Amino acid sequence: MRKGRVLAIMMAVLMVVTLLPSMVFASAAPSGALDGTLKIKGNAAVGITLSADYSKVKPEGITDDLVDFSWSLKDGDLLTEVSTDKTYKIDETALGLPIVLKITGKSDKGISGELTAETYEVSATEEEAKALAEQKKAEEKTVGKTEDADAASDVASESSETVENENTEISEEGNESEAQTGDTEENSTPGTDSEASDENSDTDAATGDNAVVEVNGDSENNENAEAAQEETSESTAETNSSEKNTDAVQVDGNSDQQGNENKTEELTYSAEVTTDDGSGVLNFGTVEEGYTEIPEAQYVSITNTGTGDLNFKSISPKNFMVQDINDQPLKSGETVTAWAKPREELPVGEYKDPITYETEEGVQVSFEADFTVKAAEKKSEEKKDSSSESDDNGNQKGKFKLSVDNPDLSFETLTEGYEETETLTVTIKNDGTETVTLVQPDSDYFDITPVTSVETEGNIQIAAEDEQMFTVQPKEGLPAKEEPYADELKFSAEEDENTVVTVNAQITVKAAAEEKVSVSTDPSEKDFGSLEQGYDAAPDAVTITVTNTGNVAVRLAQPEANSYVVGKLSAEVVNPGESATFTIQPKLELPAGDYSGKIYIKDLDGTELDSVEVFFGVTEPEPVYDLSISPDSVEFGTSAEGYKNAPDAQTVTVTNTGNTNITLQQPESKYYTVGSFSTTELAAGASATFSVQPKSGLTKGEYLEDITVENSANVELYVNAHFSVTKKNDDNNDTAENLTGIKKPSDIKDLPNGTEKSQKALKLPSTVKITTTKGEKEASVKWDVKGCSYNPSSSDRQTFNVKGTVTLPDGVKNPDKISTVIAVSVTVNGYTGSKAKESDNKITGIDANGKYDTNSKITFTAVGAGMNNESPKKGDTRFLPASWKITETRTWDAAPYTATFRVSKPGQYTLKVTFTEQKYDGSKWSDIGSSTESQVTFTVSQAAALTATPSPAVTGANKKSAVQTGDSTPIMTFVIILVIAAVCIGGVLVYRKKKK
Known part of the structure; x- marks a missing residue:
């Protein structure tokens, strides 16, 4: 028996294990x-x-x-x-x-x-x-819904309530009976629990302060459905008669039976509402009927006191406007504040309305809103007209009655010391049957004067149905005071003291405002930046607007400044609220320095009223050391040995072509007499001269010499001098060919910046002309390019000399040992910059004249010309994408210059991209103030409507397909365990039967 029990327990455990997949696979993944x-x-x-x-x-x-x-x-x-x-x-x-x-x-x-x-x-x-x-x-929120709308809402609520009563299974805590749905699962309406509720009805099947409702997802039978509905109806009546502020709802979708000890922990749903004073009542006071101003909103606080999230429904009470709190779930422990206030144009009555917020989980919280609309007090009846009465003899007396067309006179406010006043008129009409003698009122504040009149002993008479016009105006000299001057001007009939009409007149006299002298400038400051000394164009002028912000006119003096050009004022006299303008621009040729300061706005008396702060600087230029010499070679011809008169001296000029002072040193020469410099201190652009002349007594030979001019800037500078001396009696026979001189090649100028450092690139000649005793010949020359000072990577202008050695042709002798070393001057221009082309700006990723629909995400990239210049030099330009626009402008702060957008409305659109031009200054890129625009036009059409594909019905053709559950648990393992358990159970039964 004991073995049988153990085996039975083991079999039960195996069966429980095999049931685990039912929970795992019960919840299918959404689709x-x-x-x-x-x-x-x-x-x-x-x-x-x-x-x-x-x-x-x-x-x-x-x-x-x-x-x-x-x-x-x-x-x-x-x-x-x-x-x-x-x-x-x-x-x-x-x-x-x-x-x-x-x-x-x-x-x-x-x-x-x-x-x-x-x-x-x-x-x-x-x-x-x-x-x-x-x-x-x-x-x-719809304010003041019509009765039809309210009725429609009530009908909808009742309809929803009916659905809830028919489909929701409700049971009181501790009650074993359950109400089951009357419909099959196929006919049940999704979302009934959350949708079938009414904001003004309490349908919880619970009573007491803290009702608990369990909504079960399973139903076993339909026997108690009608009883549950009747019980729910009775509970509803009790709940409506005694509303409470706190409900709790528990939802359990897996409860099969009561008293289940393995039930999982349940979420609780409850909330409470509080008012600022803790009374639970919002009192909006009392107003008269026909009120136009709604009392200010008051607030309540709603706190989630349960453990589950609360999702509030929209509500719309009949007599009050309230704030919906259905933006997002209210989490456990959180509090939300909501306002409430009465609606407009409520009829006379006392309103003590319960306001109930309800959640989709079934929680309801309520507070009371009080508001009273009382009937308007009846105005006292006008004094009865003096009607016809009968005298002692029964004769009818006359009727006296006056009326006025303008019973209230309100004059424009005056300023103390006023000289002119406004005049208003009133007309008194005799509406009676008898002529009346009008008694004109007196006033301490107003003058009342008849326009025309019929006087009798100083009084004005008005016949029946006639009228009399009066002018009314404030008296002169009324002092200023805070309250208005008010008076009741009573016009009466002398014949009947009860016949009176009243005109209410009032005038305010304010104190004269103190004089206020004030102006403002716009802009109040301007930064002109900085320029390098020697600039040839000043920054653009800026217009300054001076506005009179005081209450008196001002006379402005012409603004002045030492370092700025100040334009003439557009107006000298500026009235309150009006403006005058002038311009400011830095002067040209300012030396290096800071020229920031203030330009004052003054009146003619010299009083400072305001100022414009200006900023401008002139920087020292980068020092440039450069000299030029002219001519760079001097030729003195040929003289016979023993010459008595040396060739005439020639003048050489040295010019400072840089921007910094340079000191020259006196040149020296072995074969030439060099005169003194006219000056040795050369300022930028200045020149100095010296003379060169061959010395006397030179023997036979060729005297080719570079006369070097040393200087403080170490600029290489020399002049090439040539002089030839021949023997008096030439012993050479007619067949000898001797070198008599070498002609210097012409200077090489204006080579492009970055020219390669080679003989070919520098355009150095491969031959030079030489003179011999038999005429001119060509001789080859070898240039020392490597040894020259040229730097091909520099962007500056360079002038340098390249030395070369001449190789004499065969048969040419050099008995006089003439120097075969020559030099040529070469000039390479400075770098002027690579200019980017506007036409190279591009917009990629979007097709010109392309067609897209409203579901399309369009991504484009702006590519500016010159942006691929990774090694810029001074003077290079490029275009940088700055902004793009379809309907509104969007900007880029940095790369990548890409954007993605969709257009929700069909039509033709144009994408415009603005590119800003920049220039490289040697260290960074800077805007130069110009821009260009590129654009692409495209068309957007309405996208086709999306249609949902229904899930396929289970048929014989597809019923073998596995249901997607979202769980990867291997089901085959559990199937094997189930088979083993079944075999074991079968084996035990067979064994026990045989044993019996």
Whole structure:
């Protein structure tokens, strides 16, 4: 027996294990088309991180991993995508624009379709975002619904209540009876629990302060359905008669029977509402009927006191406006504040309305709103007209009655010391049957004068149905005071003291304002930047506007400045509120220095009224050391040995072509007499001269010499001198050919910057001309290019000498030992910069005249000409993408110059990209103040509507397909265990039968 029990326990354990997959596979992974309402979590404020809220998205169970995201800024019809992450942190670029979230189902996860959600305009702070949300909701809320709308709402609520009573299974705590649905599962309406409720009805089947309701997902039978409905109806009546502030709801979708000891921990749903004074009542006071101003809103606080999230429904009480709190679920322990206030134009009555908020979980919280509209007090009846009466003899007496056309006179405010006053008129009419003698009123504040009149002994008489006009104006010299001067001007009939009409007149006299002399300048400061000394164009002038912000006219003196050109004032006299203008521009040829300061605005008396702060600097130029010599060679011809007169001296000029002073040293020569410099201190642009002449007594020979001019800047500078001396009696025979001289090659000028350092690139000749006793010949020359000072990587202008050695042709002798070393001057121009072309600016990623639909995400890239210049030199230019525009302008701060957008409205659009031109100054790129624009036109059409694909019905053809559950648990293992358990149980039964 003991063995049998052990074996039975083992078999039971195996059976329980085999049942585990039923729970694992009971919940299928969501699939199908997206539907319902997508929401965005988080307030639309800078710095806040937003995420998706799937609480009202179908199918249920949607998570971030099942959809793709697209966060965009909405600017009119333009949607600019800013992120495809699951969340989006708002930055300042979104300020003032709504944010649109679009989710698209992942087809490989079994989800199709798409949903969108949109925030209000992004605010700077979270507090401003909350205030904006409340304001928008208040504007969207329908104020003063019509009775038909209320009736329609009641009908809808009753209809929903009926559905709930028919389909929701409700039982009181501790009650064993359960009410089951009367419909089959195929006919049940999804979402009945959350939708079938009415804001003004309490349908919880519970009583007491803290009712508990269990909603079970399983139903066993239909025997008690009618009894449960009757019980629910009775409970509803009790709840309506005694409303409470706190309910609790427990939801358990897996409860099979009462008293289940293995039941999982249940979430509780409850809330409480409080008012500022703790009374639970918002008292809005009393107003008279016909009120036009609604009392200010008052607030209640609602706290989630349960453990589960609460999702509040929208409500719309009949006599009060309230704030919906259905933006997002209220989490456990959180508190939300909501406002309430009476509606407009409520009829006379006393309103003590319970306001009830209800959640989709069944929780209800209530507070009372009190408001009284009383009947308007009846105005005292006008004095009865003096009607016809009968005298003692029964004769009818006359009727006296006066009326006035303008009973209230309100004059424009005067300033103390006024000289002219406003005149108003009133007309008194005799509406009686008898002529009346009008008694004119007296006033301490007003003069009353008849326009025309019929006088009798100084009094004005008005016949029946006639009228008399009077002018009324304030008296002169009324002093200023805070309260207005008011008087009742009573016109009466001398014949009947009860016949009176009253005119109410009032005038305010304010104190004369103190004189205020004040002006303002716009702009109040201007930075002209800085320029290098020697600049030939001053910065552009700026216009300054001077506005009279005082209350008296001012006479302005012409502004002056030492370092600026100040334009003439457009007006000398400026009245209050008016303006005058003048211009400011830095002067030309200012030496290096800082010229920042203030230009004062003064009146003719020299009083300083305001100033304009200006900034401008002139920088020292980079020192440039350069000299030129002219001529760079002097030729003295040929003389016979023993010459008595040396060739005439020639003058050589040295010029400072740099921008810095240079000191020259006196040149020296072995074969030539060099005269003294005219000056040795050369300022920029200045010149000095010296003379060169062959010395006397030179013997036969060729005297080719570079006369070097040393200087403080170490600039290489020399003049090439040549003189030939022959023998008197030439012993050479007619067949001898001797060298008599070498002709210097011409200077090489204007070579392009960066020219290669080679003989060919520098255009150095391969031969030079020589003179011999038999004439001229060509001789080859070898140039020392490597030894010259030329730097091909420099961007500056360079002038340098290249020395060469002449090789004499065969048969040419050099008995006089003439120097065969020559030099040539070469000039390479400075770098002028590579200029980018506007036509090379491009917009890629979007097709010109392309066609897209409203679902298309368009991504483009702006490519500026010259942006690929990775090794720029001074003077290079490029175009940098700065901004783009379709409906509104968007800017780029840095690379990459790419943007993604969608257009929600069909039509033809033009994308425009602005490129800013920049120049490289040797160290950085700087804007030069010019820009250009490129554009692409494209067409957007309406995208085809998305249709959801229904899940296929289970048929014989597809019933073998596995159901997608989202769980990867290997089911085959459990199947094997189940088979083994069944075999074991069968074996035990057979064994026991045989044993018996």
